[in-house]
Amino acid sequence: MTQLANNAPLTCEGLARSFGGVKAVQGVSLALPAGAVTALVGPNGAGKTTVFNLITGNLKADEGTAQIRGRPIIGLKPWQVARLGVARSFQDLRLFTQMNVRDNVLAATERGAWFWQGGDRRARLAAAEAAMEATGLTALAEARAVDLAYAERKFLSMARILAAGADIWLLDEPASGLDLSSRLRFGQLLRDARARGVAICLIEHNLDVVVDLADRIAFLDRGLVLAEGAPREIMTDPKLAAIYFGDRSHEAAA
Amino acid sequence: MIAYFSNLATLVAIFGILAVTLNFMVGFAGIFSVAHAVFFGLGAYAGAQIALTVTPNPFLACAVAAGIAGVLSLCLALPALRVRGEYFVAASLGLQMVALTLFSEVKSLTGGIGGLTNIPRPQVFDVEVGVLPLALLALGVLLWAIHAMANGSFGRTLKAIRDAESAAEALGKPVAVAKALAVAFACAGAGVAGALFALHMSFVNVESFTLDQSVLVMAMVIVGGTGTLFGPLVGAVLLLSLPSALSFLTFIPPTEVGSVQQIIYGLAMTLLMVFRPAGLLGDQNKGKSHA
Numbered sequence A: 001m002t003q004l005a006n007n008a009p010l011t012c013e014g015l016a017r018s019f020g021g022v023k024a025v026q027g028v029s030l031a032l033p034a035g036a037v038t039a040l041v042g043p044n045g046a047g048k049t050t051v052f053n054l055i056t057g058n059l060k061a062d063e064g065t066a067q068i069r070g071r072p073i074i075g076l077k078p079w080q081v082a083r084l085g086v087a088r089s090f091q092d093l094r095l096f097t098q099m100n101v102r103d104n105v106l107a108a109t110e111r112g113a114w115f116w117q118g119g120d121r122r123a124r125l126a127a128a129e130a131a132m133e134a135t136g137l138t139a140l141a142e143a144r145a146v147d148l149a150y151a152e153r154k155f156l157s158m159a160r161i162l163a164a165g166a167d168i169w170l171l172d173e174p175a176s177g178l179d180l181s182s183r184l185r186f187g188q189l190l191r192d193a194r195a196r197g198v199a200i201c202l203i204e205h206n207l208d209v210v211v212d213l214a215d216r217i218a219f220l221d222r223g224l225v226l227a228e229g230a231p232r233e234i235m236t237d238p239k240l241a242a243i244y245f246g247d248r249s250h251e252a253a254a
Numbered sequence B: 001m002i003a004y005f006s007n008l009a010t011l012v013a014i015f016g017i018l019a020v021t022l023n024f025m026v027g028f029a030g031i032f033s034v035a036h037a038v039f040f041g042l043g044a045y046a047g048a049q050i051a052l053t054v055t056p057n058p059f060l061a062c063a064v065a066a067g068i069a070g071v072l073s074l075c076l077a078l079p080a081l082r083v084r085g086e087y088f089v090a091a092s093l094g095l096q097m098v099a100l101t102l103f104s105e106v107k108s109l110t111g112g113i114g115g116l117t118n119i120p121r122p123q124v125f126d127v128e129v130g131v132l133p134l135a136l137l138a139l140g141v142l143l144w145a146i147h148a149m150a151n152g153s154f155g156r157t158l159k160a161i162r163d164a165e166s167a168a169e170a171l172g173k174p175v176a177v178a179k180a181l182a183v184a185f186a187c188a189g190a191g192v193a194g195a196l197f198a199l200h201m202s203f204v205n206v207e208s209f210t211l212d213q214s215v216l217v218m219a220m221v222i223v224g225g226t227g228t229l230f231g232p233l234v235g236a237v238l239l240l241s242l243p244s245a246l247s248f249l250t251f252i253p254p255t256e257v258g259s260v261q262q263i264i265y266g267l268a269m270t271l272l273m274v275f276r277p278a279g280l281l282g283d284q285n286k287g288k289s290h291a
């Protein structure tokens, strides 16, 4: 952990958060190394999304600390955390529905809230075009987000992340519901980013995707990290498999 | 007759300013305020006081009115912007009520219920100028500014906030700053409309700044089409011409014009929302619900 943390732009220690009586997250410690995909897996309601929300400042942590390159970020507002280099996706996407694809992506390159943006406008346009190209959305640039097909929406959410130019990505089930060919394209996006040194945290239920892409896995259950390590160790642990699939069959029966 | 149409045109231009600026808040930033008449009123009192006590120069009256309405909108809106969507409507409703009481009570500035009278005609370098050209100029400048913002990064930021506030924030945008700027801009515009209104009427009182007036301006925006450039202007023309048009229908007894007008307003709004939910100039796809 310490050895990883040296190379980890984002670390958190003992994050905890309850909702009324529900201990959604109880003491989660993580380090996201640069140039690696860390998969956050666990049954429904394990607290995965809540961990993201605590890191990004969308939720207040009851306890715990988090740092970006050594800088404490607990208590910062979401936009401040974003400006430290964190880009996140949402489980429910939250696209700018009435805007077209290009504006969705351009908006991701513009941080200023003032009447005009500082900086290099051409560079922003180029970043947006590149992000659309990489996600296969160039031909749909003028289409409104709300009119896109399911997979296209997922890729638009990824295009915003690409365009934001962040080096820490928190992705909440970005590949869920994608067909095989889309999943392969998505995998390539992630590999390219990893090669550029982006620290990626990937919440994913599909274990094929996890095995394919993850360098490390953190297994979360009822707000606790039960295990953390190389995919081989985690995937072959019968105890974890029982929790993971046990909860699922239980759920299916309900 | 010319005087009649000139008066109507001036009012259309002034309410056009109110409608396009409110639309900037509602249509682009998704901030639903039913207190636009408050800032109209602040501008009217400020403009009237400048004309009465400092100079009949309308540009100074408009500038001061814009400044006061814009700055006060910030003080009042900042706490309220912390709440979301429908709660802001309630907050602005509260503001509308409080402001109306203040307008009637702070007699030294507003003249109380009686209002401010004998406001001098606007003059530029000792030459009297009509309010109509001034109002058209202000409307043109505001439309140009809104057009530029709508197609630029600021408009994109506001639309992003309107569509998914948390996602906009997650991209590093300080949402509160953008919203506050949008509110200040829109309310400064309402202030200009107020100053022009005071100069045009040469008398103002609290009755022009009621909740009814705020709702009327909101209706102009919705009827014309929120988020469009010219829709609110069309709404202003329609809703202001309707009473005049009705008064030409001689078979309606004058005592009944008011209620007939209300019925026509109501019916027209209902039919419009059923058949063109995005307003007359709006993109009809927007109004539809998507699965």
Ligand SMILES: Nc1ncnc2c1ncn2[C@@H]1O[C@H](COP(=O)(O)OP(=O)(O)OP(=O)(O)O)[C@@H](O)[C@H]1O
Pocket: A019, A022, A023, A024, A042, A043, A044, A045, A046, A047, A048, A049, A050, A051, A091
């Ligand atoms: N804002 C909230 N208010 C109340 N309870 C919440 C809130 N957010 C999460 N919870 C609860 O916290 C627990 C963890 O939720 P979370 O969304 O983090 O799970 P998850 O691991 O992301 O699940 P899933 O795989 O279904 O997305 C759940 O019991 C959930 O009901």
Ligand SMILES: [Mg+2]
Pocket: A048, A049, A050, A091, A172
């Ligand atoms: Mg989740």
